[in-house]
Amino acid sequence: xxxxxxxxxxxxxxxxxxxxxxxxxxxxxxxxxxxxxxxxxxxxxxxxxxxxxxxxxxxxxxxxxxxxxxxxxxxxxxxxxxxxxxxxxxxxxxxxxxxxxxxxxxxxxxxxxxxxxxxxxxxxxxxxxxxxxxxxxxxxxxxxxxxxxxxxxxxxxxxxxxxxxxxxxxxxxxxxxxxxxxxxxxxxxxxxxxxxxxxxxxxxxxxxxxxxxxxxxxxxxxxxxxxxxxxxxxxxxxxxxxxxxxxxxxxxxxxxxxxxxxxxxxxxxxxxxxxxxxxxxxxxxxxxxxxxxxxxxxxxxxxxxxxxxxxxxxxxxxxxxxxxxxxxxxxxxxxxxxxxxxxxxxxxxxxxxxxxxxxxxxxxxxxxxxxxxxxxxxxxxxxxxxxxxxxxxxxxxxxxxxxxxxxxxxxxxxxxxxxxxxxxxxxxxxxxxxxxxxxxxxxxxxxxxxxxxxxxxxxxxxxxxxxxxxxxxxxxxxxxxxxxx
Amino acid sequence: xxxxxxxxxxxxxxxxxxxxxxxxxxxxxxxxxxxxxxxxxxxxxxxxxxxxxxxxxxxxxxxxxxxxxxxxxxxxxxxxxxxxxxxxxxxxxxxxxxxxxxxxxxxxxxxxxxxxxxxxxxxxxxxxxxxxxxxxxxxxxxxxxxxxxxxxxxxxxxxxxxxxxxxxxxxxxxxxxxxxxxxxxxxxxxxxxxxxxxxxxxxxxxxxxxxxxxxxxxxxxxxxxxxxxxxxxxxxxxxxxxxxxxxxxxxxxxxxxxxxxxxxxxxxxxxxxxxxxxxxxxxxxxxxxxxxxxxxxxxxxxxxxxxxxxxxxxxxxxxxxxxxxxxxxxxxxxxxxxxxxxxxxxxxxxxxxxxxxxxxxxxxxxxxxxxxxxxxxxxxxxxxxxxxxxxxxxxxxxxxxxxxxxxxxxxxxxxxxxxxxxxxxxxxxxxxxxxxxxxxxxxxxxxxxxxxxxxxxxxxxxxxxxxxxxxxxxxxxxxxxxxxx
Numbered sequence: 001x002x003x004x005x006x007x008x009x010x011x012x013x014x015x016x017x018x019x020x021x022x023x024x025x026x027x028x029x030x031x032x033x034x035x036x037x038x039x040x041x042x043x044x045x046x047x048x049x050x051x052x053x054x055x056x057x058x059x060x061x062x063x064x065x066x067x068x069x070x071x072x073x074x075x076x077x078x079x080x081x082x083x084x085x086x087x088x089x090x091x092x093x094x095x096x097x098x099x100x101x102x103x104x105x106x107x108x109x110x111x112x113x114x115x116x117x118x119x120x121x122x123x124x125x126x127x128x129x130x131x132x133x134x135x136x137x138x139x140x141x142x143x144x145x146x147x148x149x150x151x152x153x154x155x156x157x158x159x160x161x162x163x164x165x166x167x168x169x170x171x172x173x174x175x176x177x178x179x180x181x182x183x184x185x186x187x188x189x190x191x192x193x194x195x196x197x198x199x200x201x202x203x204x205x206x207x208x209x210x211x212x213x214x215x216x217x218x219x220x221x222x223x224x225x226x227x228x229x230x231x232x233x234x235x236x237x238x239x240x241x242x243x244x245x246x247x248x249x250x251x252x253x254x255x256x257x258x259x260x261x262x263x264x265x266x267x268x269x270x271x272x273x274x275x276x277x278x279x280x281x282x283x284x285x286x287x288x289x290x291x292x293x294x295x296x297x298x299x300x301x302x303x304x305x306x307x308x309x310x311x312x313x314x315x316x317x318x319x320x321x322x323x324x325x326x327x328x329x330x331x332x333x334x335x336x337x338x339x340x341x342x343x344x345x346x347x348x349x350x351x352x353x354x355x356x357x358x359x360x361x362x363x364x365x366x367x368x369x370x371x372x373x374x375x376x377x378x379x380x381x382x383x384x385x386x387x388x389x390x391x392x393x394x395x396x397x398x399x400x401x402x403x404x405x406x407x408x409x410x411x412x413x414x415x416x417x418x419x420x421x422x423x424x425x426x427x428x429x430x431x432x433x434x435x436x437x438x439x440x441x442x443x444x445x446x447x448x449x450x451x452x453x454x455x456x457x458x459x460x461x462x463x464x465x466x467x468x469x470x471x472x473x474x475x476x477x478x479x480x481x482x483x484x485x
Numbered sequence: 486x487x488x489x490x491x492x493x494x495x496x497x498x499x500x501x502x503x504x505x506x507x508x509x510x511x512x513x514x515x516x517x518x519x520x521x522x523x524x525x526x527x528x529x530x531x532x533x534x535x536x537x538x539x540x541x542x543x544x545x546x547x548x549x550x551x552x553x554x555x556x557x558x559x560x561x562x563x564x565x566x567x568x569x570x571x572x573x574x575x576x577x578x579x580x581x582x583x584x585x586x587x588x589x590x591x592x593x594x595x596x597x598x599x600x601x602x603x604x605x606x607x608x609x610x611x612x613x614x615x616x617x618x619x620x621x622x623x624x625x626x627x628x629x630x631x632x633x634x635x636x637x638x639x640x641x642x643x644x645x646x647x648x649x650x651x652x653x654x655x656x657x658x659x660x661x662x663x664x665x666x667x668x669x670x671x672x673x674x675x676x677x678x679x680x681x682x683x684x685x686x687x688x689x690x691x692x693x694x695x696x697x698x699x700x701x702x703x704x705x706x707x708x709x710x711x712x713x714x715x716x717x718x719x720x721x722x723x724x725x726x727x728x729x730x731x732x733x734x735x736x737x738x739x740x741x742x743x744x745x746x747x748x749x750x751x752x753x754x755x756x757x758x759x760x761x762x763x764x765x766x767x768x769x770x771x772x773x774x775x776x777x778x779x780x781x782x783x784x785x786x787x788x789x790x791x792x793x794x795x796x797x798x799x800x801x802x803x804x805x806x807x808x809x810x811x812x813x814x815x816x817x818x819x820x821x822x823x824x825x826x827x828x829x830x831x832x833x834x835x836x837x838x839x840x841x842x843x844x845x846x847x848x849x850x851x852x853x854x855x856x857x858x859x860x861x862x863x864x865x866x867x868x869x870x871x872x873x874x875x876x877x878x879x880x881x882x883x884x885x886x887x888x889x890x891x892x893x894x895x896x897x898x899x900x901x902x903x904x905x906x907x908x909x910x911x912x913x914x915x916x917x918x919x920x921x922x923x924x925x926x927x928x929x930x931x932x933x934x935x936x937x938x939x940x941x942x943x944x945x946x947x948x949x950x951x952x953x954x955x956x957x958x959x960x961x962x963x964x965x966x967x968x969x970x
Contacts, residue, residue, distance in 0.1 A: 001570070001571040001572055001853060002571070003503045003506060003507045003571070004503075005571070006499070006502075006503050006571035006574070006575070007499060007500060007503045009571070009575055010496075010499030010502070010503070010571075010574070010575060010578070011495075011496045011499055013575050013578045013579060014491070014492060014495030014496055014499060014578070015492060016579070016582070017491075017495070017578060017579065017581070017582030018488040018489075018491050018492045018495070020582055020583070021488060021582065022488045031594055031595075033594050033595075035590060035594070035598075035828045036598070036621075037594065037598065038594070038595060038598035038599060038602060039598065039601075039602055039621070042599075042602055045605075045606055045609045045610070046606040046607070046609070046610055046851040046852070046855070046856050047851070047852060047855045047856070048855055048856045048857055049855040049857060049858075050852070050853055050854055050855040050857075050858050051852045051853060051855065052853075053572075053575075053853060055852070056572075056848070056849055056852050056853060060579065063595075063599075064583075064595045064599065064845075065595070066595070067593070067594040067595030067596075067598060068583060068585060068593055068594075068595050068596075069585055069591065069592055069593040069594070070585075071583075071584055071585045071586065071593070072584055079586075079592070082584055082585070082586045082839075083584075084581075084584040085486070086486040086487070086488070086490070086491035086494070086495075087486055087538075087541075088581075089491070089495070089578070089581045089582065090491070090494055090495060090498050090538075092577065092578075092581045093495070093498045093499070093502060093574070093577075093578060093581075094498060094501070094502065094545065096502070096569075096573075096574045096577045096578075096793050097501070097502030097505055097506065097574065098505070098549075098553060098556075099556055099557055099567055099569040099793055099794065100553060100554055100555075100556045100567070101556065101564075101567045101794055105520060106554065107554055107564070108552070108553055108554040108556070109516055109518050109520070109522065109523070109552040109553075109554070110516075110518075110523060110548075110549045110550070110551070110552030110553050111552075111553075113520075113521070113522065113523035113524065113552060114523060114527075114548075114549065116524075117523060117524055117527055120530075121530055121531040122531070124530045124531070125530075125531055136521075136524065146631060146837045146839075147837035147838055147839045148838075149836065149837050149838045149839075150836060150837055153836065157686055160688075175666065176666075176688075177662055177663070177665055177666025178662070178666075180662055180665065180666075180688055181660065181661075181662025181663075181665075194838055197811060200810075200811065201642055201686065201687070201836070202686070202688065203645075203661075203665055203687065203688045302839075308581050308584055309584065309586055309839055309841055310837075310839060310841065325685075326682060326685070343520045351634065351635060351638065351686070351836055352631045352632035352634050352635055352795075353632055353633075353634045353679055354567075354631070354632045354634075354787075354794055354795060356794055356795065360549075363541070364541055366531040366532070367531070367532060367535070367536045367540070367541050368486060368535055368536060368537075368538060368541060369535055370531070370532050370533055370534045370535040370536065371531050371532070371533045372533055372534060372535075373534075373535050
């Protein structure tokens with residue numbers, strides 16, 4: 001395919017994507033296919049000779065779309081939102097066209113420098129303390145990671161290197177393996193599974209800190225496990241606080257936890273993957289109070305800030321902590337400007353070596369929406385979640401299971417877990433909307449997350465009426481069966 | 486921006502990208518900017534109100550392009566190629582439009598299933614042993630990672646988990662920390678820095694195995710360090726073989742190394758990040774002989790197979806080894822079909838949780854080029870590298886420093902490292918072409934990598950004449966200065 005054909009096909013693809021997103025509401029949100037559906041639809045091996053664009057293009061509707069879960073349908077209420085917007089799509093086209101690999105400053109200075117400045121913009125939007133910004137001569141700064149999981153892992157690894165060096169200098173008789181064997185990381189029992197996974201990868205122990213009855217970790221709970229572990233000769237070194245847990249969007253109490261971590265020489269990382277975007281609204285910024293005690297902070301503009309996946313924003317107060325954990329410098333990656341304080345080589349900030357020009361997405365989205373446009377988006381979602389909450393509360397058969405703070409509503413039928421599992425099954429089998437569940441303590445709970453950029457009040461009403469009707473149908477047979485037994 | 490405006494702007498962006506790539510030759514391959522150039526050109530913080538697309542668009546040429554290293558210029562001969570092609574750009578547009586996050590089968594079945602099938606296609610193209618394929622009921626299979634660094638890390642972590650379980654079952658008296666303290670990973674002294682980094686992250690020792698005078702690791706070299714380490718009570722568990730080293734594209738001797746690893750219960754991972762794409766040509770497939778002994782294998786279609794970054798293809802013989810190392814399963818990620826053998830949840834195969842629909846790029850590229858089209862691309866690059874090699878060999882002032890097997894030529898002026906550093910500086914200061922250096926043993930060497938999709942014989946000739954002229958100029962002053970001293 002030459003540039004001339006790309007001009008033609010590219011424009012067709014733009015129209016296809018625009019059509020897809022404009023009419024997405026008409027597609028069934030969750031696909032009908034069974035596992036293994038795709039293999040029989042495609043050849044056993046790659047063709048020897050080129051096929052035409054038309055041949056490939058017509059297979060999109062035939063082979064791909066029947067197996068797509070439509071994350072941007074206004075009937076999609078599962079997981080958390082995955083951001084999408086037209087400015088971000090445009091930026092990604094440019095990113096692909098430039099096609100640079102920005103592992104170092106020299107590999108494409110614009111790629112590195114725009115990222116540093118965009119992370120400053122974004123940091124200012126959520127009113128991060130100045131220490132987290134790079135600005136002209138700051139010690140901190142931001143980086144785009146692929147996902148919050150990577151941010152947590154990077155923070156844990158940096159903390160691990162830091163504590164090992166510290167302990168080794170204080171107790172030179174200990175080997176690295178001995179120190180590693182005593183290290184303990186902590187996170188809420190409500191924290192995302194990626195925190196446990198980061199500890200698994202980093203080969204350190206991890207302990208759950210019990211959350212309170214609002215599913216938040218408070219200072220005394222952390223203090224208690226720390227005291228026990230220190231008494232047992234262990235070395236607490238890392239705490240991952242969560243703002244906006246995946247299960248129910250609860251918030252750990254930073255203002256209590258932060259001072260404890262600082263006092264105990266524990267790296268505090270804040271994972272605000274979903275909730276972080278809301279902090280651009282002054283009325284929600286208080287949820288981030290206490291960030292001043294943290295060593296690193298992360299949230300995902302690719303979740304809720306209209307920047308297409310992947311774009312997970314991470315900041316550290318001391319970039320030297322990250323770089324110190326990873327820096328290895330072969331000659332083919334060294335460059336002339338390296339020693340200047342102005343130069344950032346982002347490969348030392350992340351797991352992969354290569355990186356795309358992802359800051360273009362932030363640049364396009366922040367400028368074309370403006371802070372006000374993005375605040376409007378966040379506020380709409382939160383308004384809609386409260387609308388849904390209100391509908392649930394009006395129905396005595398249901399209960400709300402956790403405080404609705406942002407765009408997530410946890411709810412269930414008053415009754416057994418089996419009953420609620422049956423309700424979820426009937427919802428997802430009907431495929432008019434799509435939800436996923438969670439456990440809150442012993443309870444099986446339905447999660448209703450406001451996700452799509454284009455979701456409106458009518459979709460919320462529809463979703464509720466649909467759920468309510470399915471509940472009515474279910475309760476009829478359920479009571480009947482129960483009565484017969 | 487609504488869909489109507491996206492249609493208009495998207496088509497403008499298609500034209501911009503087509504223009505950029507069509508006329509890239511006219512741009513200076515390496516930018517003139519100094520560190521910190523970008524910050525003064527943009528605002529201090531994000532705008533409150535939306536800006537127009539036009540405002541953002543005009544800043545691309547004003548702010549971004551002056552700081553871009555043009556990786557797709559036919560005058561770019563640095564690092565290794567970063568793939569780019571029009572079919573891949575089209576697929577990425579579709580990927581962005583669909584915008585699903587394919588962490589599990591249910592999160593978008595097409596995203597998972599196309600990936601599995603495409604990795605089978607690609608595996609067959611390089612004639613991987615059947616055990617690496619997923620097919621309908623294989624135990625192996627492939628996955629798209631973001632980078633070879635991640636593939637190496639994942640392989641090392643899987644190997645670590647496997648050996649720890651094994652040792653614990655044999656010697657229950659050892660703690661995990663004690664076992665970890667004895668584990669050793671190995672790689673060539675020519676291996677990529679990411680292998681050392683993987684060991685650093687995984688908190689295991691790593692040792693360099695000395696390469697021979699062709700910069701390849703042979704069986705006896707590995708055997709020697711293994712015997713020493715075992716005698717010292719250490720536990721060798723992982724060897725990363727490199728096919729196509731970054732410095733000089735040398736090849737470790739798999740046919741000698743593989744049997745040793747198998748006998749010694751060592752996980753053998755093969756990193757063929759750059760070279761792997763060449764194995765689709767039957768005449769280069771012999772370089773992969775011995776892969777049958779490996780546990781995992783990786784190469785980067787985003788380097789040399791015309792699939793835009795990121796797309797690093799990794800295969801394992803036993804998917805259970807990967808999954809076993811990482812599987813954590815919270816309720817909100819569980820789904821109905823999970824236990825079926827047909828279902829792959831790729832989040833257990835990688836570091837991040839989320840993942841884009843990257844297999845679309847493979848699907849578009851493999852079909853629209855066909856195997857023959859891709860072979861042609863590889864063969865053209867290798868032809869051009871031999872053309873450059875030939876030009877170097879005709880000039881007695883220069884020497885070739887390593888066998889030219891694929892698209893990389895390592896060369897230098899006969900003389901001191903200082904002289905060659907000066908030559909590289911004069912090349913990169915002139916900015917007509919762009920190269921990076923490497924060290925081969927004590928020698929400072931210039932790497933000439935054939936990179937661009939559109940590079941032709943005329944560009945190679947130009948590059949050589951330019952280098953040759955700069956060498957003449959340099960030698961004149963150099964000898965003069967030398968004479969004066």
